Amino acid sequence: MTFNPKQCALAGIAETQVGRIPDRDSMQMYAELAVAAAQDAGLRKEEIDGLITGGTFLRNVFMHNAVVSEYLRMRPRYSSGLVMGGGVSWCHALGEACNAINAGVCNTVLVIAADPFFTVCARTAIDLMAEFFDPQYELPFGFVTPAMFAFAARRHMLQYGTSSEQLAQVAVSQRRNASLNPLAQFRKPIAIEDVLSSRMICSPLHLLDCSPISDGGGAFIVTSGDRARSLRKPPVYVLGYGEAHELEYTDPNRDITTSAAVRSGKDAYAAAGVGPEDIDFAEIYDCFTITMLVHLESLGFCPRGEGGAFVEDRRLEVDGDFPTNTHGGLLSHGHPGVPAGIFHIIEAVKQLRREVEPERQVRNTGTCLVHGNSALFRDAATAILSCHHSV
Amino acid sequence: MDVNRTVPFVDWDSAPFWEKLKEGKFMLMECSECHHVFFPARIICPECWSSALVWREASGNGVIYSFTTVEAGATAAFELLTPYTIALITLEEGCRVFGMLRHGAERTPAIGAQVRCDFEIDSNSGFVFPVFGLV
Ligand SMILES: [Zn+2]
Numbered sequence: 047m048t049f050n051p052k053q054c055a056l057a058g059i060a061e062t063q064v065g066r067i068p069d070r071d072s073m074q075m076y077a078e079l080a081v082a083a084a085q086d087a088g089l090r091k092e093e094i095d096g097l098i099t100g101g102t103f104l105r106n107v108f109m110h111n112a113v114v115s116e117y118l119r120m121r122p123r124y125s126s127g128l129v130m131g132g133g134v135s136w137c138h139a140l141g142e143a144c145n146a147i148n149a150g151v152c153n154t155v156l157v158i159a160a161d162p163f164f165t166v167c168a169r170t171a172i173d174l175m176a177e178f179f180d181p182q183y184e185l186p187f188g189f190v191t192p193a194m195f196a197f198a199a200r201r202h203m204l205q206y207g208t209s210s211e212q213l214a215q216v217a218v219s220q221r222r223n224a225s226l227n228p229l230a231q232f233r234k235p236i237a238i239e240d241v242l243s244s245r246m247i248c249s250p251l252h253l254l255d256c257s258p259i260s261d262g263g264g265a266f267i268v269t270s271g272d273r274a275r276s277l278r279k280p281p282v283y284v285l286g287y288g289e290a291h292e293l294e295y296t297d298p299n300r301d302i303t304t305s306a307a308v309r310s311g312k313d314a315y316a317a318a319g320v321g322p323e324d325i326d327f328a329e330i331y332d333c334f335t336i337t338m339l340v341h342l343e344s345l346g347f348c349p350r351g352e353g354g355a356f357v358e359d360r361r362l363e364v365d366g367d368f369p370t371n372t373h374g375g376l377l378s379h380g381h382p383g384v385p386a387g388i389f390h391i392i393e394a395v396k397q398l399r400r401e402v403e404p405e406r407q408v409r410n411t412g413t414c415l416v417h418g419n420s421a422l423f424r425d426a427a428t429a430i431l432s433c434h435h436s437v
Numbered sequence: 438m439d440v441n442r443t444v445p446f447v448d449w450d451s452a453p454f455w456e457k458l459k460e461g462k463f464m465l466m467e468c469s470e471c472h473h474v475f476f477p478a479r480i481i482c483p484e485c486w487s488s489a490l491v492w493r494e495a496s497g498n499g500v501i502y503s504f505t506t507v508e509a510g511a512t513a514a515f516e517l518l519t520p521y522t523i524a525l526i527t528l529e530e531g532c533r534v535f536g537m538l539r540h541g542a543e544r545t546p547a548i549g550a551q552v553r554c555d556f557e558i559d560s561n562s563g564f565v566f567p568v569f570g571l572v
Contacts, residue, residue, distance in 0.1 A: 176512045181446035182455075183477055186566065187537055188507060188515040188523055196505035197525055204548045248505040256510075296525065298533040302503070 054144040055274035055281035056431070057154075057267045058087025059392045064262035064380035065231035068165050072102040072263075075160030076114050079265035083156060087267045088278030094267065096124040096146055096155030098139045103161055103174055103383045114158065124152040132178075132420030133331040134289075135159070136388040137427035140416075141287045143268035153270055159385035160263020167383070171259050183296075192256055192334065194295060194422045196248035198302045199336040203250065205303055205351065208339065210250055212354030214241035216335040217254045217377050219362040224374025226364060226406035231260050231380035255335040260380030264388040266395065271435070282395045285413070286320070286430040288313025295422045303351075305344035305423035314415070314428040315346075322346035325430070326410040327369040327397065329390035330417045332376050338362075340423055342370075345415065369408045372397055387418040391429075398433050443514045444562045450478045453492065458565040461556050463495040465532055476532040497554035499528040499569070504538055504546050526552055526569055537568045544571055 060082030062075060070078070076099065084091060097120060099111045107113055111127035124146045131138060136159065143155035167174055172190065179185050202208045218238055224230035236254065244253035274281035290309035295302050315321055322345060330345070332338045339353030347368065348356040362370040373379045373393035376386055394414045396402045413432045419425060447455050454477065457464045467474045468482035469489035481488050504524035511519050524538040524546065539555075540546050551572040558565050 172510055173512050181443075182448070182451060183445075183535055185443045185512070186445045186564075187535055188511060188518065188521055189535070190507060190510055190512060190515075192510060193505045193507055193523055197503035200505065200548065201503045246506075246508045247510050248507050251505075253509075296533050296535055298527065298531055300533075 053271050054147050054268055055271045055283045056391070056395050057269045057274040057277050057279065057281060058083045058089065059264070059266045059395045060086055061229065061264040061389060061392050062160070062262045063229050064260050064382060064389070066164055067162060067261040070162065072104055072161050073114070073117055075162070075263040076158050077117060079158050079160055079263050080118050080156060083158070083265040083267050086279060087269075089154065089267065091118070091120060094120065094154050094156045095122050096143065096152035097122045098126045098142060098155060098157045100135060100139075100159035100384045101127065103163055104166055122152065124155065131425065133333060133387045134418040134420040134425040134427050136385075136391055137416060137418035137429055138289065140266070140268060140284065140391060140429055141289060141427055144284055144287060147268065147270055153273060155268045156265065157268065157388070158263070158265040159388050161383040161385055162261040163381075163383035164259045164261045168259055171383070190248065192248040192251055195334040195336050196251045197295065198340065198422060199250050199334075202303045202336060202339060206354065208354040210242060210252075211238055212357060213250075213255055213335040213339065214238040214252075215357045216332070216338045216362065217241050219357065219360055219366070220332065220371050220375040221378045222360070222363050223372050223406065224378035226403065227373050227379060228403070230374040230378055231258060232374070232378045251334060251336070257333050257376040257381035257386075260382040262380055262382035263385045264392045266388070266391055280399055280433050282398050282431050282433055283435055284429055285432050286314040286316070286318030287428070288315075288317065289427045291426075292424045294424060302422060303340060305340050305419055306426035307341050307344040307417060307419060307423065307428060310426035310428040311345040311417070314430050318430040320413060320430060324413055325415045326412050327372060327408045328415040328417070329371055329373070329394045330415075331387045331390060331419050332371055333381070333386075335377070337419070337423070338370070341417060341419065344423070345417060345428065364406045364408055372406060372408055390416050390418070394431050398431060443512070445564060450480060454478055455564065458556060458567060463497060463554050463567050464492050465495050465528070465530055466490050467493040474530045474532060476528075476534055493530075495532075495554065496529045499526040499534075499552050499554070501525070501538070501546055501548050501550045501552060502527045502533055503548060522546060524552075524569060537566070539568055539570045546571060
């Protein structure tokens with residue numbers, strides 16, 4: 047493959063508090079995030095010649111990227127309105143930005159996503175998300191999002207002996223990480239018992255095995271490595287990127303306890319010239335607790351089937367052996383709909399720059415893996431990031 | 438059972454499938470070139486891309502690949518029906534299909550358990566839906 051992401055770097059980031067933001071609509075958040083990300087990078091509006099946006103759950107905005115561009119009075123060389131591709135979107139957008147830069151189409155890409163998902167849609171969120179499902183083979187049968195992940199959790203339990211306590215440990219560790227993050231939605235520590243006694247949503251998944259509904263947004267700026275070195279903040283290089291798309295969960299050839307991440311991860315590691323053993327910490331899209339177990343396995347951090355044992359001993363906590371979702375992840379930092387996976391990238395940048403609160407700064411920040419996934423692990427995008435040009 | 442279901446959005450591929458359900462038949466497709474049996478219906482074989490296809494009736498027998506009981510967080514149309522159980526079923530012919538699973542309170546489903554397809558009419562819409570029951 048000719049993809050050479052090492053020429054690109056994350057140069058700026060911005061994020062809102064996640065939780066309830068009653069005084070901002072989607073477009074206002076987009077605008078404020080654009081300004082904040084440009085300030086973080088030390089860039090003027092005229093120096094940003096690429097724009098990627100993610101739409102909003104509020105209403106269907108045709109040509110959303112052009113609407114945002116107009117609001118911000120930008121005239122980019124490159125612009126893309128990512129359709130709502132679920133959790134894979136923001137790692138995918140990072141890859142898209144690198145591709146556009148490496149192809150010489152533009153030099154600096156601003157990526158933004160924001161949604162007041164909780165304030166505006168809390169009551170209707172389930173039905174809104176249901177609109178993405180198949181209108182004849184899924185919806186008329188009472189299909190809901192957590193059901194898909196419950197299918198995977200139950201298979202994982204049968205195939206590998208994974209327990210509800212092990213799933214709960216993911217939620218507990220991420221809550222501990224969120225408890226140290228002032229921008230997270232849920233910060234009160236919880237115990238395994240709290241997860242198991244929370245109400246059952248889709249068996250075997252309890253309420254605390256699932257992501258909440260939140261308001262919030264984030265932005266990041268990608269530019270060439272050369273330009274990034276001349277900007278305000280230390281560059282975070284994209285050392286490797288890989289993407290993969292698998293078959294549907296209803297395909298008889300799919301084992302739903304594995305992810306397309308097996309392939310996206312392999313390509314990302316190969317591009318970066320590293321392996322899972324070289325990764326110091328990870329930020330992995332975690333819509334449900336089972337999603338974490340599957341991805342820790344599929345990305346090679348533990349053998350297949352051993353995700354449950356891997357997360358024990360609080361390994362995923364900021365001061366654990368393998369800090370993961372150090373901001374709290376979707377499970378506790380929050381899930382604002384469209385922007386959900388963007389915070390994993392933003393958190394990776396903050397940790398790599400070593401600019402988070404001292405009590406939650408990860409010790410070893412040489413190399414980080416960020417991963418996005420959608421549609422029950424069908425779509426995957428993985429990136430490997432570092433402040434060092436090579437590992 | 439009178440159920441307030443979401444009416445399926447029938448497309449050109451699936452119209453015969455929904456029609457045949459009214460006769461108590463769960464139809465799959467078979468490729469005449471590579472003999473792959475698949476569901477849902479398509480205009481080409483997803484395996485070899487041939488367009489030489491025939492409909493084939495499923496035996497109705499299968500095993501549970503996975504299942505869940507939806508206890509909360511259902512869509513508005515299904516809220517009153519909770520708790521209900523939905524499952525991924527591996528049909529005898531090799532296809533994996535998604536469906537409602539009926540089991541009495543006295544019987545607990547399990548992965549690998551044998552199931553059989555039955556048919557239920559929704560009196561509001563006139564659509565017949567496949568439902569699976571433990572054998
Ligand atoms: Zn064929």
